[in-house]
Amino acid sequence: MDVTSGGESSVWISSFSVYTVTTILVTLVVLAVVKRYNFMQRCNKVLGSPTDIPLFGGGSLIFVPPEEIMNLLLLLHVVFGRLSPSGIIRAWIGPLPMFFATTAEAVEAVLSSNKIITKSREYDFLHPWLNTGLLTSTGSKWQTRRKLLTPAFHFKILEDFVHVFNEQSLILVNKLNQAVAKDKDLNIFPFVTLCTLDIICETAMGRNVEAQSKTDSAYVQAVYNMSQLIQHRQVRFYLWLDWMFKLSSHWPEQRKTLGILHGFTNKVIQERKAEHQQRSSDIAEPSKDVTEDAVFSKRRLAFLDLLIEFSQGGTVLSASDIREEVDTFMFEGHDTTSAAITWSIFLIGSHPEVQEMVNEELDRVFGDSDRPATMADLSELKYLECCVKEALRLYPSVPIISRTCVEDTVIGGDEIPAGTSVSICSYYLHRDPKYFPDPELYQPKRFLAEHAERRHPYSYVPFSAGPRNCIGQRFALMEEKAVLSAILRNFHVQSLDKREEIILLAELILRPRDGIRVRLEPKKKQ
Ligand code: HEM
Numbered sequence: 425m426d427v428t429s430g431g432e433s434s435v436w437i438s439s440f441s442v443y444t445v446t447t448i449l450v451t452l453v454v455l456a457v458v459k460r461y462n463f464m465q466r467c468n469k470v471l472g473s474p475t476d477i478p479l480f481g482g483g484s485l486i487f488v489p490p491e492e493i494m495n496l497l498l499l500l501h502v503v504f505g506r507l508s509p510s511g512i513i514r515a516w517i518g519p520l521p522m523f524f525a526t527t528a529e530a531v532e533a534v535l536s537s538n539k540i541i542t543k544s545r546e547y548d549f550l551h552p553w554l555n556t557g558l559l560t561s562t563g564s565k566w567q568t569r570r571k572l573l574t575p576a577f578h579f580k581i582l583e584d585f586v587h588v589f590n591e592q593s594l595i596l597v598n599k600l601n602q603a604v605a606k607d608k609d610l611n612i613f614p615f616v617t618l619c620t621l622d623i624i625c626e627t628a629m630g631r632n633v634e635a636q637s638k639t640d641s642a643y644v645q646a647v648y649n650m651s652q653l654i655q656h657r658q659v660r661f662y663l664w665l666d667w668m669f670k671l672s673s674h675w676p677e678q679r680k681t682l683g684i685l686h687g688f689t690n691k692v693i694q695e696r697k698a699e700h701q702q703r704s705s706d707i708a709e710p711s712k713d714v715t716e717d718a719v720f721s722k723r724r725l726a727f728l729d730l731l732i733e734f735s736q737g738g739t740v741l742s743a744s745d746i747r748e749e750v751d752t753f754m755f756e757g758h759d760t761t762s763a764a765i766t767w768s769i770f771l772i773g774s775h776p777e778v779q780e781m782v783n784e785e786l787d788r789v790f791g792d793s794d795r796p797a798t799m800a801d802l803s804e805l806k807y808l809e810c811c812v813k814e815a816l817r818l819y820p821s822v823p824i825i826s827r828t829c830v831e832d833t834v835i836g837g838d839e840i841p842a843g844t845s846v847s848i849c850s851y852y853l854h855r856d857p858k859y860f861p862d863p864e865l866y867q868p869k870r871f872l873a874e875h876a877e878r879r880h881p882y883s884y885v886p887f888s889a890g891p892r893n894c895i896g897q898r899f900a901l902m903e904e905k906a907v908l909s910a911i912l913r914n915f916h917v918q919s920l921d922k923r924e925e926i927i928l929l930a931e932l933i934l935r936p937r938d939g940i941r942v943r944l945e946p947k948k949k950q
Contacts, residue, residue, distance in 0.1 A: 461479065464479065464481070466839065466841055467514055467516075467841065469838070470512055470513065470523060471507060471508040471512075472504055472513050472514030472515050472516075473500060473503075473504070473516070481516035481517070481519040481520065481521070482516030482517060482518065486661045487661075490659050490930075490931070491928075491937060493930045494851065494928045494934075497824075497851075498849075498852055500515055501513070501524065501849060502852075504526075505524075505526035505852065509836065509837065510835055510836030510837050510838035511527030511530030511531075511836055512524070512525055512530055512836060512838045512840065512846070513526055520845075521841075522844075523840050523845065523847070524846070524849060525835065526853065527856070528853070528856070528881075528882045528883040529836065529880075531853060531882045531883075531885060531889075532880075532881070533835045534827060534846055534848065535848070535882060535885065535888060535889045535893075536882075537890070538891060540827045540829055541562055541891060541892055542562040542563075542827060542828045542830055543559075543828065544826035545664075545828070547559070547826070549654045549658055550654060552682055553650050553654070553685060553751060554748055554751050555747075555751075557749045558570060558573060566892075572734055572740070572741075573731075573749065574895065576730045576734075577895055577898060579898070581730070582799075582902060584725055585899065585902070586796075586798065586802070586906065588623055588627055589902065589903050589907065590796035590797060590906060590910070592619050592622045592626070592907075593619065593906055593910035594910065595622070595636045595637070596616070596618075597914045597915075599615055600612075600911070600915065604946060608943050608945065609941060609942070610941070610942065610944065611938075611940060612769055612940050612941075612942050612944075613762070613936065613939040613940050614939070615636075616765045616766050616907070617758070617759070617762040618644075619636055619762075619907060620759075620761045620765070621633070621644060621647065621758045621762075622634065622636050623761075623907075624753065624754055624757040624758040624761075625754070627726055627727060627757075628727045628728060628753040628757060629692045629726055629727075629728050629750060630692075630696060630725075630728055630729065643684060643685070643688045646685045646688075647685070647754065647758075649681045650681050651755075651759065651931075651932055653674055653681065655931040655932050658931075659931075685751065690747060692728070693732075693743060694743075696726075696729065700729070700732050700733075727749075727750070728746070731750065756894075756896065757900075759821070759932060759933045760822060760900065760933055761821075761900050763819070763821040763933045763934060763935060764815065764904050765907050766940050767818070767819040767940075768815040769908065769911065769917055770815075770919050770921075770936075770942070771815050771818070771919075772811055772908075772912070772917060774866070774919040778866070778868060779912075779916070779917065782807060782808055782811060782912055785804075785805060785806070786805075786808075786909060789804045789805060797905075797906055797909055802902055802905045802909075807868065808905055808909060808912075809871070810869065810870075810871040811868045812901065812904050813871040813886075814867060814868040814871055815866075817854040817860065817870075817884060818854065819851075819934050820851055820854060821886065821933045821934060822850070822886070822888075822933060823851040824847055824850070825848050825888055826848075827845060827846055828843070828845050830843075848885065853883065853884075853885065854883075854886075859879045859880060859883040860883075887900075914946065915945060915946055915947060916945040916947060917943075917944060917945075918943040918945070919940070919942050920942060921940065926938075926940075
């Protein structure tokens with residue numbers, strides 16, 4: 425037996441295998457490098473910051489501290505935005521390209537499209553809480569839900585919510601009076617946030633969680649915690665990967681928080697459904713001495729009631745479908761309005777001449793009376809509405825929105841490759857001097873009808889625009905006017921911070937890092 429030749433052939437076979445495997449591996453690596461190179465070349469055709477790590481992307485933008493993100497984005501937009509003929513610019517956030525639509529024309533191309541309706545990966549961090557409700561879903565699910573939910577925001581239905589706005593605003597004014605009795609200088613942001621939380625709990629779920637009175641409510645605390653966990657993850661690139669996040673200390677905290685949030689909404693939904701069933705049987709049995717009018721006039725309708733009605737006994741919406749929509753309203757409907765009210769207070773309190781005009785309007789509508797605002801009063805508060813809109817221009821509650829392009833998309837001659845995201849930074853867009861001369865000045869009159877009508881409809885998009893615009897826009901403006909009018913009918917406001925001193929955090933909402941300090945002078949003797 426020739427041992428040597430057998431050994432030689434096995435050595436030959438193993439070297440052949442090593443050679444083959446190595447060749448395959450090298451080929452795969454070369455193909456991956458070429459693919460990556462070509463992809464980056466495609467992306468880099470769009471004007472933007474240089475790629476600082478070849479074949480990787482942008483190293484410098486990964487570890488930006490949260491308080492620098494807004495400045496950095498602004499810088500990027502200022503340097504490249506005005507130079508890009510298409511209005512599209514690009515940045516590398518680590519290995520990921522990010523495109524931004526910087527002009528009203530480019531924003532229109534994105535937001536008016538019926539194809540660019542899928543939210544970007546940053547929204548995935550909302551899924552554990554909201555699943556895929558109206559804000560986070562896409563395709564036919566989103567279309568069906570949008571159609572189903574639109575009637576819930578009808579003017580007539582919103583009218584029912586005015587008394588909730590008034591009741592909670594009254595509690596806010598009382599809380600502020602108590603605080604002012606100790607110290608007239610205070611940070612108004614937390615007061616407003618608790619008020620808007622109470623408003624959304626009552627209007628979305630029909631439950632009064634008394635956030636303003638009992639700050640230790642487990643549900644209220646969980647809403648805060650979850651928002652913080654989401655934004656913590658969004659700005660930390662290394663936590664984007666699920667397995668990395670699950671290894672972090674935030675994972676058990678998130679699970680616990682979700683247990684409280686979902687537990688609460690599930691319970692409220694069950695109770696509310698039971699109330700609906702009870703009511704139906706009461707109506708079916710008039711002998712119980714309960715008339716339909718008496719039952720319906722006593723109860724307050726919440727969005728949840730409408731969802732239960734739309735669900736048609738679970739055939740159109742299941743219990744978990746209802747929960748994702750209620751959770752979405754809870755998430756989208758309180759921080760946004762609280763930021764808008766607080767920024768409005770800050771700007772009105774920094775401009776005595778504006779406050780004077782607001783006061784004149786309030787006097788005209790309410791006179792000396794303490795009566796609560798009606799829907800008609802709120803519609804009369806036109807100048808106050810301009811103040812709110814101008815505050816949303818300078819400090820849009822949602823400063824960035826992002827979509828994923830599911831197919832290659834050409835905007836103004838520039839191509840955004842399929843699978844990448846395109847964002848709109850309204851904080852920057854709203855400062856375009858072409859549409860807003862002296863953009864840094866707070867001038868509510870810009871929103872008087874005669875000025876607003878002349879502007880490009882996509883030059884101002886605090887509520888987004890097009891098919892995926894904010895469904896709660898009308899609700900939000902009414903709520904803001906109700907709360908602001910209550911504060912301003914009771915207090916003279918003086919802002920204590922200067923605009924340039926305020927540090928902005930672009931989190932889930934645009935937040936002043938250290939709150940908003942104001943001096944409140946009660947208008948009437950208490
Ligand atoms: C000042 C207050 C508010 C502002 C500035 C605001 C802003 C926005 C923006 C910019 C979007 C688009 C988000 C995106 O495309 O990623 C949006 C969507 C949405 N908003 Fe609002 N929002 C406010 C209040 C509310 C309220 C009070 C509710 C509900 C009660 C609400 C419910 C929603 C929902 C459900 C969506 C998703 C709509 C869809 O995709 O079809 N928002 N909002």
